[in-house]
Amino acid sequence: MAVGTSPVVETNTGLPTPVQAEAHRRRRPYREWLASYAFLIPAFIVIGGFTFVAMVAAVFISLFKYDGFTLEWAGLNNYAKALVNADFHKALLNVVYYMVVVVTCQTILALSMALVLDRIMVGRGVFRTIYYLPAITSSVVMGLIFSWLFSPGGWVGGLLGIVIPGAREFGFLLHPETALPAIMTTTIWSTAASFMIVFVAGLQDIPAHIYEAAKIDGAVGWRSLWNITIPLLRPTIFLVVVLGTIGTLQVFDQVYVMTNGGPLKSTLTPVFLIYTSGFRDFSFGLGSAEAFILFAIIFTFTLIQRRFIDTTVEY
Amino acid sequence: MRSMRLGLALAVMSAVLLAACGGSSTSSGGAASGTIRFSGWTSTPAEDQLLKDELAAFKVKFPNINVTYEPVPQDFRTKLKAQLASGTEPDAFYVELGDAAGFMQKHVLLDLRSEMAKTGTNASDFSGQVLGAFKQGDAIYGVPKDSNTLALFYNKDMFTAAGVATPTKDWTWQDLTDAAKKLTKPGQWGLITNADSARWAPFVYQNGGQVLNSGNTKSMLLDPATVEATKYYLSFKQNGSGTYSGALGAGIGWPGDAFAKGKAAMVMEGGWLIPFMKDYPNIHWSATELPKGKQRGNLVFTVGYSISAKSKNPDAAWVLLNYLTSPDNQKTVLHSGFALPTRTALASDPYFADHPAESAIFAANAYAKPFSWGINSGKVADAISAALERVLLGKQSVDDSLKQADKEVTDALAS
Numbered sequence: 162m163a164v165g166t167s168p169v170v171e172t173n174t175g176l177p178t179p180v181q182a183e184a185h186r187r188r189r190p191y192r193e194w195l196a197s198y199a200f201l202i203p204a205f206i207v208i209g210g211f212t213f214v215a216m217v218a219a220v221f222i223s224l225f226k227y228d229g230f231t232l233e234w235a236g237l238n239n240y241a242k243a244l245v246n247a248d249f250h251k252a253l254l255n256v257v258y259y260m261v262v263v264v265t266c267q268t269i270l271a272l273s274m275a276l277v278l279d280r281i282m283v284g285r286g287v288f289r290t291i292y293y294l295p296a297i298t299s300s301v302v303m304g305l306i307f308s309w310l311f312s313p314g315g316w317v318g319g320l321l322g323i324v325i326p327g328a329r330e331f332g333f334l335l336h337p338e339t340a341l342p343a344i345m346t347t348t349i350w351s352t353a354a355s356f357m358i359v360f361v362a363g364l365q366d367i368p369a370h371i372y373e374a375a376k377i378d379g380a381v382g383w384r385s386l387w388n389i390t391i392p393l394l395r396p397t398i399f400l401v402v403v404l405g406t407i408g409t410l411q412v413f414d415q416v417y418v419m420t421n422g423g424p425l426k427s428t429l430t431p432v433f434l435i436y437t438s439g440f441r442d443f444s445f446g447l448g449s450a451e452a453f454i455l456f457a458i459i460f461t462f463t464l465i466q467r468r469f470i471d472t473t474v475e476y
Numbered sequence: 477m478r479s480m481r482l483g484l485a486l487a488v489m490s491a492v493l494l495a496a497c498g499g500s501s502t503s504s505g506g507a508a509s510g511t512i513r514f515s516g517w518t519s520t521p522a523e524d525q526l527l528k529d530e531l532a533a534f535k536v537k538f539p540n541i542n543v544t545y546e547p548v549p550q551d552f553r554t555k556l557k558a559q560l561a562s563g564t565e566p567d568a569f570y571v572e573l574g575d576a577a578g579f580m581q582k583h584v585l586l587d588l589r590s591e592m593a594k595t596g597t598n599a600s601d602f603s604g605q606v607l608g609a610f611k612q613g614d615a616i617y618g619v620p621k622d623s624n625t626l627a628l629f630y631n632k633d634m635f636t637a638a639g640v641a642t643p644t645k646d647w648t649w650q651d652l653t654d655a656a657k658k659l660t661k662p663g664q665w666g667l668i669t670n671a672d673s674a675r676w677a678p679f680v681y682q683n684g685g686q687v688l689n690s691g692n693t694k695s696m697l698l699d700p701a702t703v704e705a706t707k708y709y710l711s712f713k714q715n716g717s718g719t720y721s722g723a724l725g726a727g728i729g730w731p732g733d734a735f736a737k738g739k740a741a742m743v744m745e746g747g748w749l750i751p752f753m754k755d756y757p758n759i760h761w762s763a764t765e766l767p768k769g770k771q772r773g774n775l776v777f778t779v780g781y782s783i784s785a786k787s788k789n790p791d792a793a794w795v796l797l798n799y800l801t802s803p804d805n806q807k808t809v810l811h812s813g814f815a816l817p818t819r820t821a822l823a824s825d826p827y828f829a830d831h832p833a834e835s836a837i838f839a840a841n842a843y844a845k846p847f848s849w850g851i852n853s854g855k856v857a858d859a860i861s862a863a864l865e866r867v868l869l870g871k872q873s874v875d876d877s878l879k880q881a882d883k884e885v886t887d888a889l890a891s
Contacts, residue, residue, distance in 0.1 A: 440551075
């Protein structure tokens with residue numbers, strides 16, 4: 162193209178002209194740019210194919226009555242159906258109860274474990290590993306182990322049986338009142354460990370000089386915890402609470418392994434309901450609509466939390 | 477463990493031998509040839525091996541037909557539906573009873589009548605109701621791989637200890653109630669009654685009741701005969717002579733566990749309990765047909781072999797299915813102890829004479845109804861099981877619980 166050929170380039174003086182130097186400088190970033198895209202491609206294909214395309218397809222499917230064979234236009238009927246479904250209401254109530262208890266307990270427990278670890282001088286690595294073990298155990302394995310612990314004649318009943326007569330033969334997962342709390346316990350046990358690591362990292366970010374200054378001012382022990390550690394950990398606490406909320410609202414595996422949503426739907430959760438709508442009843446449209454309603458709810462919760470937890474910290 | 481391996485080896489050997497020498501009565505494959513794909517889910521290693529041996533024997537007998545076996549270890553139903561939707565399904569595959577109605581409605585299965593005519597196979601060659609769930613009008617969309625009904629399994633030692641005469645097929649509901657009471661003592665229950673529509677339904681049929689109307693379009697749960705049968709089924713838990721398996725503690729996952737671990741004198745189960753009990757040689761058991769109510773009633777559980785409506789080689793696919801469901805092959809399977817036959821030709825097989833449980837299960841084929849309530853089977857079964865659970869947990873009366881289930885079933889049928 163004639164427009165692109167500049168007369169300046171043609172005057173060859175042996176030294177790089179400003180234009181050539183500029184072009185040279187640009188070429189290298191361009192190459193790096195290519196290389197970084199090349200590295201991104203595998204992840205892009207996997208995430209694009211299995212997440213993005215699936216998400217777009219789900220939007221589309223949620224507007225149809227789809228059983229895997231025939232597509233039938235349904236408009237917003239699936240959403241309307243999901244919103245008036247008594248099972249969906251029950252699932253939402255269950256999961257909010259579950260979220261409030263689990264997020265509160267796991268955050269407090271994780272922070273406590275991190276604070277203890279932060280103070281231990283001897284064998285810190287050993288304790289950290291022991292505390293972290295539940296986090297790397299598969300949730301299915303955890304679910305199975307805890308179903309045994311909670312079953313009639315299991316260890317939990319056995320321990321309680323020492324104080325409460327008859328508790329030994331009590332099946333925690335068989336009664337609507339105790340099944341969900343039993344699953345909560347299982348979850349807290351495993352997730353507190355992974356959030357503990359986040360808190361440990363957060364604690365290390367707090368500069369030592371602040372504690373030293375506080376010490377000179379006479380703030381030690383609980384006062385230092387309340388006035389320095391916790392305020393300065395706000396971004397970490399926010400992260401843990403938000404991740405915890407998102408995770409608990411999407412609970413599925415423990416329910417699938419331990420109770421299948423029973424007894425009497427007392428452990429039915431939205432994701433479990435989405436799974437049954439899609440893969441047992443083969444109502445993919447309804448399942449997709451339920452998934453988007455859940456997405457809207459999680460999105461709202463996260464926005465509200467952002468508003469109420471101030472995450473700006475200045476050291 | 478060693479005895480199991482030995483048994484397996486014998487089963488394999490007998491399968492090969494029988495397949496090799498007993499070929500005469502199977503109809504020939506005619507001109508069918510080519511490659512076909514065949515898919516099903518995997519079972520226990522021993523049962524998978526049996527199928528592989530059957531396929532190997534088929535290859536010897538029909539060298540012109542190449543079978544590509546595609547076993548699916550998990551979520552077979554989901555995979556099959558995806559394959560059917562995308563047009564990549566195998567030529568021949570398993571169809572679960574609960575899916576049959578939906579598949580027939582979508583016209584994805586081949587009507588087998590013309591293929592059956594080619595090999596001279598008749599609908600009447602299959603016993604009782606086993607074809608029922610795969611039929612629509614006169615059209616036949618699947619042939620049953622094997623079949624099961626429920627039998628009353630009982631612990632002989634417990635009956636002797638309690639001084640109760642062992643059950644016979646002529647027992648009435650009253651006999652069952654009386655025996656269950658006498659067989660109950662601390663740590664031992666007379667009968668296991670789980671919140672399971674597949675254990676409750678036989679009593680409904682025995683009482684002349686219905687679950688849905690004959691067209692599967694209307695709930696019949698509030699029919700007086702159905703309500704009465706439900707009250708009877710739940711009476712064992714209520715009078716303390718029965719319980720549900722989940723209440724029995726760690727390691728009791730299903731009624732079979734309760735029976736095998738000596739916690740229950742009687743359970744209602746199918747042929748799947750028989751190989752399971754081999755691991756519990758200390759339990760001396762036998763089985764007979766379920767008791768009679770106003771009439772006989774039972775359920776047929778079966779899995780069908782079907783051919784895709786789009787199969788390019790239905791002739792070869794049928795030759796394979798016809799071979800697998802042939803009396804000769806079913807005889808091999810029967811004698812290996814894994815599954816019960818669906819062919820009337822095997823009704824007088826000597827194996828039944830000294831195997832009372834198998835005999836009771838096979839006999840019930842004559843009057844049992846398929847465990848299927850049409851295209852909404854899953855939701856109907858769920859609503860009923862939940863209703864039974866509410867009563868077992870003492871949350872609702874039978875009448876209130878059935879009213880709620882009736883509403884749920886009515887809603888499911890309307891959607």
